[in-house]
Amino acid sequence: MAEFDKVIPPGQEGKINMAVDGARVHGVFSKSATVRTNDPVKRSFSIAIAGSEVPYLNLRPEGTVVLHGMHGETVQRQLMVTSNERDLDFKVTRLTSNVDDKITYTFAPTGTPGEYAIDIYKNPELPTLTTYGSLFVHTNSKLSPKSEIQVNVMTKGSISVSPITLNFGAVRFGDREAGGSEVTKSVMLSKGSEFEVTGVDLNNPNFVAVPEPISGGRQYRVLVTFRPPMKRQSRHIESAEMIIHTNDSQEPAIRVAVVARAM
Numbered sequence: 001m002a003e004f005d006k007v008i009p010p011g012q013e014g015k016i017n018m019a020v021d022g023a024r025v026h027g028v029f030s031k032s033a034t035v036r037t038n039d040p041v042k043r044s045f046s047i048a049i050a051g052s053e054v055p056y057l058n059l060r061p062e063g064t065v066v067l068h069g070m071h072g073e074t075v076q077r078q079l080m081v082t083s084n085e086r087d088l089d090f091k092v093t094r095l096t097s098n099v100d101d102k103i104t105y106t107f108a109p110t111g112t113p114g115e116y117a118i119d120i121y122k123n124p125e126l127p128t129l130t131t132y133g134s135l136f137v138h139t140n141s142k143l144s145p146k147s148e149i150q151v152n153v154m155t156k157g158s159i160s161v162s163p164i165t166l167n168f169g170a171v172r173f174g175d176r177e178a179g180g181s182e183v184t185k186s187v188m189l190s191k192g193s194e195f196e197v198t199g200v201d202l203n204n205p206n207f208v209a210v211p212e213p214i215s216g217g218r219q220y221r222v223l224v225t226f227r228p229p230m231k232r233q234s235r236h237i238e239s240a241e242m243i244i245h246t247n248d249s250q251e252p253a254i255r256v257a258v259v260a261r262a263m
Helices: none
Strands: 003-004 016-018 028-036 044-052 057-060 065-068 078-082 092-098 103-110 118-122 129-139 147-155 160-162 165-171 183-190 195-203 206-213 219-226 237-246 253-262
Touching: 003 118, 016 028, 016 044, 065 078, 065 118, 092 103, 092 118, 118 129, 118 147, 165 183, 165 219, 183 237, 183 253, 195 206, 195 219, 206 237, 219 237
Parallel strands: 065 147, 165 253
Antiparallel strands: 003 016, 028 044, 057 078, 078 118, 092 129, 103 118, 129 147, 160 183, 183 219, 195 237, 206 219, 237 253
16 A cells, blocks of 8 residues: 655655555565656656565474374474564463374473474374374464464375376367277386285276286286266366275275376
């Protein structure tokens, strides 16, 4: 927003005041305004304001907290928290989250006044999954009593899957003149020890999957055949979730997204 003197007497100065809403900027920012006048020589000109947003809470390191690890593995990350507010005897009062079944957390003051260490731990007993959630830092700040930290939790399985999304790309669907063209692609699964693929489910009848062992029980190929239906619209897309069942206690079901689109 801007405020300005509309009428400036000859030979005098006028003022233009620009303000930036701090709630609408993030990080380094630059804003500009165009000034239009009745001056016969310079009808318009631009003025700019630039700066950097200073958050109430300072977190090191910045960004999403990533907790990735194998089942049973201890994964921990530490954040250092301080306040950018002046004249505040800063204190962290408590922590909460919306993923308490997936993470645990503690906080404690460090030896530096106004600084706290937050330790976040991944639940080692989680099954194979990927999920996002939030950790909330509650403080004694009146301006920012609650701050949010994004958390990404992943339990990696011992079975390697490639690709995790099976994309058939553009495929010729059926039309009035001819049927569609079948296409077959594969998903590879491998593990350092023996395992067994016990079955495959797909929730779209236009996709058919057949698993086959290819390396002494340590590697499987799942052949997926797409049988295109009649094309119903120009942007016809067929998708499915493929669930590969195994005898692995930590990864009994592996999910792969499958998609094909009409040419």
